[in-house]
Amino acid sequence: MRKNSTLPMKIIFLGPAVFCYLVVFLYPTLRTAFMSFFKVDAITDALAKWSFTGLGNYASLFKSTLFMRSMQNIAGIWFYGGLLVFALGLLFAVILTSGVRYKAFFRAFIYLPNVISAVAMGTMWMQYVYSPRYGLLKNVFGFLKLEKLAAIQLTSPDYIFAALLVAYCFGMVGYFMLIFMAGIEKIPVDYYEVAVIEGASRWKQFVKITIPLMKNVLRTNIVLWTISTVGFFVWSMIFSPLNPEPGTVTPMVYMYQMIFGANMVVTERNVGIGAAVGVLLSLLVVVVFAAATKLIRDDDVEF
Amino acid sequence: MKRIFAGAALAVIGAALLLTGCSKKADSADTVKLVYWSMWNQTEPQAQAIEEGIRDFEKKNPTIKVEINWNGREIRKTLQPALDNNQTIDIWDEDLERVIKTWGSYSLKLDSYLDKTYPTTEGKAYKDAVMGSLIDLSRFYASDGAVYAIPYQPFVFAFMYNKEHFQKAGIASTPKTWDELIVAMGKLKAAGFVPMTMDDAYMDTLPGYYLARAKGYQWVEQLVNDNTNALWNDPAVLQMAKAFEAIAKAGYVSNTVAANKWPAGQQDVAAGTVTMYLNGTWLVNEIMGTTGPEFPWGTFAFPSVPNGVDDGTAANYGAQAFQVNKNSANPEAAFALIAHLTTGAWDKELAQRSYGVPVGGTTDWPVQLAEAKAIFNNLKICYPWAGGIQANTDKLPVIVESFTRLLGGTITADQFVATMKR
Numbered sequence: 136m137r138k139n140s141t142l143p144m145k146i147i148f149l150g151p152a153v154f155c156y157l158v159v160f161l162y163p164t165l166r167t168a169f170m171s172f173f174k175v176d177a178i179t180d181a182l183a184k185w186s187f188t189g190l191g192n193y194a195s196l197f198k199s200t201l202f203m204r205s206m207q208n209i210a211g212i213w214f215y216g217g218l219l220v221f222a223l224g225l226l227f228a229v230i231l232t233s234g235v236r237y238k239a240f241f242r243a244f245i246y247l248p249n250v251i252s253a254v255a256m257g258t259m260w261m262q263y264v265y266s267p268r269y270g271l272l273k274n275v276f277g278f279l280k281l282e283k284l285a286a287i288q289l290t291s292p293d294y295i296f297a298a299l300l301v302a303y304c305f306g307m308v309g310y311f312m313l314i315f316m317a318g319i320e321k322i323p324v325d326y327y328e329v330a331v332i333e334g335a336s337r338w339k340q341f342v343k344i345t346i347p348l349m350k351n352v353l354r355t356n357i358v359l360w361t362i363s364t365v366g367f368f369v370w371s372m373i374f375s376p377l378n379p380e381p382g383t384v385t386p387m388v389y390m391y392q393m394i395f396g397a398n399m400v401v402t403e404r405n406v407g408i409g410a411a412v413g414v415l416l417s418l419l420v421v422v423v424f425a426a427a428t429k430l431i432r433d434d435d436v437e438f
Numbered sequence: 439m440k441r442i443f444a445g446a447a448l449a450v451i452g453a454a455l456l457l458t459g460c461s462k463k464a465d466s467a468d469t470v471k472l473v474y475w476s477m478w479n480q481t482e483p484q485a486q487a488i489e490e491g492i493r494d495f496e497k498k499n500p501t502i503k504v505e506i507n508w509n510g511r512e513i514r515k516t517l518q519p520a521l522d523n524n525q526t527i528d529i530w531d532e533d534l535e536r537v538i539k540t541w542g543s544y545s546l547k548l549d550s551y552l553d554k555t556y557p558t559t560e561g562k563a564y565k566d567a568v569m570g571s572l573i574d575l576s577r578f579y580a581s582d583g584a585v586y587a588i589p590y591q592p593f594v595f596a597f598m599y600n601k602e603h604f605q606k607a608g609i610a611s612t613p614k615t616w617d618e619l620i621v622a623m624g625k626l627k628a629a630g631f632v633p634m635t636m637d638d639a640y641m642d643t644l645p646g647y648y649l650a651r652a653k654g655y656q657w658v659e660q661l662v663n664d665n666t667n668a669l670w671n672d673p674a675v676l677q678m679a680k681a682f683e684a685i686a687k688a689g690y691v692s693n694t695v696a697a698n699k700w701p702a703g704q705q706d707v708a709a710g711t712v713t714m715y716l717n718g719t720w721l722v723n724e725i726m727g728t729t730g731p732e733f734p735w736g737t738f739a740f741p742s743v744p745n746g747v748d749d750g751t752a753a754n755y756g757a758q759a760f761q762v763n764k765n766s767a768n769p770e771a772a773f774a775l776i777a778h779l780t781t782g783a784w785d786k787e788l789a790q791r792s793y794g795v796p797v798g799g800t801t802d803w804p805v806q807l808a809e810a811k812a813i814f815n816n817l818k819i820c821y822p823w824a825g826g827i828q829a830n831t832d833k834l835p836v837i838v839e840s841f842t843r844l845l846g847g848t849i850t851a852d853q854f855v856a857t858m859k860r
Contacts, residue, residue, distance in 0.1 A: 178518075179518060179522040201831075204835075262699065267702075291848075292696065377639045378834060
């Protein structure tokens with residue numbers, strides 16, 4: 136009897152959330168997965184116009200040099216960018232939580248690039264910092280008499296990927312630093328005090344106390360980094376706005392081109408391939424999430 | 439209980455308001471409302487001329503009201519979903535090829551309207567008041583040869599150059615062959631100018647045009663779509679690569695060409711440091727903010743190449759174009775508006791304000807495009823964009839990447855060909 140009486144309550148309280156979830160998340164997800172097995176010309180085409188291709192869309196993705204290149208690119212961004220961002224983020228987090236003066240100022244300063252729109256930041260890097268004619272880097276290297284470095288054409292095909300990576304990571308460091316800082320600040324000060332009394336060096340404290348107690352945060356950050364890498368789009372579009380370039384193309388850019396068509400010419404569109412890209416990317420995130428959860432286990436330490 | 443009453447009262451008031459709205463609409467049934475979705479942003483000169491043209495049309499036709507929705511180039515994404523949802527849109531515009539191939543099935547066949555006369559066509563049928571080559575092009579893109587779009591703002595793709603540089607370098611006539619182009623580049627370099635530059639956005643047009651001149655555009659399309667890569671063994675490919683390798687080695691291109699990100703290269707032309715840039719005639723308007731109207735613009739067709747099949751009579755040309763919705767309730771009024779904008783005073787006005795080509799084609803070309811007129815009059819073959827090299831959007835980025843390295847001088851012609859065959 137009691138069970139029955141709470142049912143209406145459950146429906147009333149859970150209903151709106153479940154309904155929203157079903158409509159806003161589950162339905163589009165299922166529809167996208169379904170769509171990936173069809174050839175669809177336009178995103179608003181009625182179901183009757185779709186033609187079934189089975190795994191054809193996936194097959195053509197793996198045959199496409201541009202798509203494979205885009206996967207390589209996000210792998211590069213994930214690995215090299217991840218190393219750079221996590222190393223710098225962690226370093227700044229440790230420094231800023233060690234009782235340095237003007238902490239709030241530096242924290243805001245390093246986080247600042249996140250406040251500015253990615254489009255503005257990207258354009259600044261692209262058109263100003265890397266410009267081979269009047270660029271910031273060219274001038275700085277020139278001033279330091281490093282002529283060889285000044286002569287490097289940073290936006291040419293040979294360097295564009297590295298240029299993109301550096302520009303992107305520059306903005307991301309602050310974001311991950313904040314999360315790391317929150318993690319470090321949660322660790323009780325007593326541990327460090329004991330370590331200091333025992334004569335442990337700063338490095339030892341970092342390796343033996345900070346890192347082990349931050350596993351959770353690290354795992355969260357890896358998942359967040361993976362999601363942002365998989366969704367890499369804006370920066371790629373800023374670095375090659377009209378047609379995708381092998382050095383900067385990402386799966387999202389490829390997906391965009393498949394759904395809305397190429398910029399310059401009229402080409403065949405296939406929203407189904409776009410959907411297939413979406414499905415592959417989702418699977419990728421799930422795999423990384425599962426791997427991160429499995430590899431980085433909690434040690435059941437409570438503090 | 440009180441709340442229910444209040445709710446009911448609100449509903450009644452709402453319904454009453456809706457009804458009055460409807461009745462008001464019924465009252466003004468004699469005025470025709472047209473909805474125009476524009477590819478321009480309201481701040482662009484084309485938009486300003488079109489908007490004034492529309493207001494003038496409304497003044498001359500007091501029963502017609504036009505609602506404008508400025509989409510900008512986002513219209514490529516916004517229009518189709520709106521049409522699929524039966525939103526009322528009578529007229530829209532975008533690139534001629536794009537509107538016909540992408541939105542052709544939503545548009546009205548316009549052939550019967552072309553034979554009629556309009557107040558601005560000086561007693562002639564519409565089709566005789568505009569450049570015939572443009573109407574032909576409109577038919578060419580349609581699968582059934584009918585007219586589904588009315589072109590305006592035509593352009594042609596050619597070498598845009600600084601005439602003053604040519605004069606100072608002692609170049610008497612514009613190059614018609616590749617050899618003449620190389621000689622001209624040598625003279626320009628000797629006179630202290632950087633002969634040519636390019637931006638990433640248009641990089642593919644250089645190899646595309648060269649190959650199309652050498653073997654025809656259909657061959658270029660076959661080349662990029664050849665999954666076996668065997669066609670890249672054709673001597674024409676190596677000839678093209680060698681031609682650009684030679685230009686790079688001789689220092690005839692800007693030393694930043696490999697790193698140029700649009701619009702860096704065209705701004706070099708605007709600043710007067712570089713002489714030539716392969717582009718559409720829209721370039722004049724696009725960089726007017728930097729050049730000012732006095733810039734000594736010249737135009738010449740992409741030269742013919744050794745052992746080639748095409749010459750200056752073939753080029754990528756096109757236009758923006760208006761379409762009328764096949765479900766439009768007022769197609770007559772819609773076409774009358776299009777005729778008003780694309781002939782007579784407003785055609786001229788649009789060309790003058792945007793430094794573009796008038797649809798009428800005969801008179802009133804902006805002085806900056808005087809030399810482009812000769813190219814237009816010679817046109818016989820319409821190339822696809824970049825001579826067909828974009829036919830395979832998957833292969834294109836790889837071609838562009840390698841060609842950029844070739845033009846930047848970091849790889850040789852043989853390396854370029856080898857990369858393409860991989």
